[in-house]
Amino acid sequence: MTLSPSTADTISYLRSLPAIRERAELVYSKAQDNQLKYFDVDLSKLNDVAKFVVSLIKRDYDAQEIAKIPPHTRLRHFEVGGKDRVGQLVESWKGRADNMETVRRLVDLIVVSVLLDAGAGDRWTFEVKPDNTQKVARSYSRSEGLALASLAMFKEGRFSSDINRPHQVDANGLCNLTLESLKEGFQVDDQKNPLLGLEGRWELLRRLGNSIKVHPEYFSNTEIASVRPGNMVDFLFKEGSDRPRRNDKYVVRTESLFKVVIDGFAEIWPPSRTAIEGVSLGDVWPCDAIHDPNAAPDSTDHYVVFHKLSQWMTYSIMEPLETMLNVEWEHSSLLTGLPEYRNGGLLVDLGFMTLKPKEDERGLANYKHNALKPGQPAVEVVPTFEPSDPVIIEWRAMTVATLDRVAVEVRKQLNLPNLTLAQVLQGGTWNAGREIASVSRPNTKGPPIAILSDGTLF
Known part of the structure; x- marks a missing residue:
């Protein structure tokens, strides 16, 4: 199948690292104008989220250890x-x-x-x-x-x-x-x-x-x-060998690893995922908050990009190459926070994001329907949605953009400007989301909004 140059460019963009942050920022700007479709957002509580994260970091790490928090992998x-x-x-x-x-x-x-x-x-x-x-x-x-x-x-x-x-x-x-x-x-x-x-x-x-x-x-x-x-290690190591070394380290672009993960594992996604002319985009979804009703029917301008699994894998693969093969990763800051239920749940549990009443009611109806299925425990009622539901898509997009802002505040409060986003995720937001969930819902320790897992959404 031959794609037109414009279609190929669109697919390439939607499968790139920059697209993740850029599309999430469009959704956050709607939140700033109080124009989200499914959530109300209290921007004043961003600092509360950061304070909570910092309190856990200080509790779990000695002062001299915070700068050495391992990456979230x-x-x-x-x-x-x-x-x-x-x-x-x-x-x-x-x-x-x-x-x-x-x-x-x-x-x-x-x-x-x-x-x-x-x-x-x-x-x-x-x-x-x-x-x-x-x-x-x-x-x-x-x-x-x-x-x-x-x-x-x-x-x-x-x-x-x-x-x-x-x-x-x-x-x-x-x-x-x-x-x-x-x-x-x-x-x-x-x-x-x-x-x-x-x-x-x-x-x-x-x-x-x-x-x-x-x-x-x-x-x-x-x-x-x-x-x-x-x-893939050999493929990546060749790039480092072919480029000038820096401080005796092999320099490899983070984009190169991400491309291997995105392209090399493209066929793993189920047929239900968003595709353009038969080419699966993976973890990419239409978002109502940024949809222009006057746009062309085939427009992708309202697609938000997550590639959560691919980023999680990229973060994780980077670590052994860095520690065992002397690789230095270039442009690692392109990676974003991960839009999953612990990070996103933290924002909901601390009141930064709140489901609009109509969506809350719909989610609770979904929960009751799901609870009737065999093997489903009817405890700790929470709004429940399918992975493709527009509520989940908006929640995940806001999670990506908000994590960047939480990280900025965490660095300020700790006076550690070089703390990486991967360290903030590991020492703080992921842990904080899990901990507040265990307090708020002690029976299940689950998130404040449930996603009906099919084993392919992470």
Whole structure:
């Protein structure tokens, strides 16, 4: 299929990093003029949000440690309970894998783990059995539980087609993955331990297998037979090798990694996602707040861009290349805050954003309808919407733009102008959103607005 130059340019823009922040800013400007469709916004409470975030950072980190807060990446979730599980895994590879292969394996793990990180629901947990360092079994839920489940499956070789190389993720291993294997790996019991969107996650991983097969420019390696997500390391490292070094570091554009993630995994998205002339845009949605009723029918000017999964993956892949392969990331500030329910929930729970009465009523009706389905616990009633609902789209766009402003205020209050957005997310907003949710809704610890997860929206 041949696209016209203008269509190709539009698609390229909507799949770019700058588009995320630029389109979110259009929505925020509507909020400043009190013109949002589904939310009322109290801009005066922005400082309250920042103060709450700062209070948690100061509580959880010593003053001299705040500037060293690690970035918000998937690797943090493997550390739950204070255990360096990834470090132990890397140690077990010593003598059998050089630095490059070690990072390839970590990228393999990160890619599948991020893809499995959709909302798990309020009932699912993953039990870690006792071992030499943990004397009793412990159960983990939500993102940490999903992280440990994916780590266990990776170590068991469930994503590899090569019995001699279990600690890898390859195309054939993903394409041949069975739903039963994934269900077993997640310890799912439909009655006692249900996981939202199990089949959606399974289909996503199988589509990942097909996607990396059709992008050999990123995922094939002449020296390694397997087609793997981790082979992108060689592609990226070549860019750093071909450019002038800076302070003895390999300089790689953040946009280059993001392009690999966006283009190389383009085929993972379900057919229901927004597309232009058959080309899927991924996490891109029409937003009523910025829609011009006089615009041409095929206009994309009202599309808001999130690429939350792709950014989460980009943040996470950056870390091992930086720490183990001496890579310095150029233009990393293009990455935005992540529009997910903890960050967005923080803004709602602290009164910065409030659903308009009509939408609140509609969301509660959705909740009641969903609560009648088998296995749905009728506790802690919250407005509930499908991922594609315009309420969710407006909420997510406001989350992206507001996180930038929260970060500015947090830096001012801490007097740390160089604190990165990834550090603010990790030390502050993500934690704060989770903590206030656990206080406000102690039974479920869920968000103030629920999204009906299908395993593909993150």
